[in-house]
Amino acid sequence: MNKNDQTLIGCIVIICLLFIVTLNHSDHNVAVVYYKNEIIKKIDLSLDDIKEYQVNGENGIVTLEVNRGRIRVKDENSPLHLCSKQGYISKSTESIVCLPNKIVIQIEQNNDIDTVVK
Amino acid sequence: MTYQKLTRLSMYLTLAIIFSILESMIPINYMIPGIKLGCANIILVLVLYQYGIREALAIAVLRVILMGILRTGLFSVTFFFSLFGTLFSVISMYLTKKTHLSVIGVSIVGAIFHSIGQLLAAMLFLHLHMLIYYLPWMILGSIVTGMIIGYLSQYLLKQLEKTL
16 A cells, blocks of 8 residues: 555545535434424424524423524523523434423434335 | 466456355445445456456456346346446546556545445435435445455455466
């Protein structure tokens, strides 16, 4: 292996990693908002712009903010403000629970691609 | 075409098919689904370096056709996957052979374009456009397999020069 090979490998690895990092943001996740265990809203997180949504919670309006594949509770009315302090979530394993407002936000993956090519 | 060349190319073709069959028996679904070493690529690299683009293309296409008859079925979807992959691989290796890359670099480029060709075939025939998100992972895997194949080919080329 000579110098040229090494630079080639280096360049390709960097480009790949860049692609993986940028594509991971638009991972086609959907934020599902539950109120009293019922789905009240589904928000597509793959949209790239910053947007606010408002849902009705137990103690009034809960404001959600979507920002580049992430979602957070921006404003809500509760004694400890735990869920707005939690900040952004973006991965399909994460969730925000707003107990006083009886609101749960869960990120689920949009499983359109189930086919594995051999 | 001399008898010697004919015999050697037939041997290479046979080896390529044997490698393909052996490899299809060992499923390696480690980390990246669908990845495999691509041992038949050793043969393509050897033929490309010892003879040239025409012989390599002939071996590649014949291998795909014979594998189609033996295993996957002629003109099935998997047949076109292999055909696209091999053609992309051979042509890209031929083009990169002219640059200052060593056998290992050429082999890596071949492995990467093999993945790209297969993905293109999948997108064309199965309309799985989402697969493009899978490409970076496949390319990272191709670098590893291409490097292994490259080292093996380099060693074999050196040994064959001594003996043949």
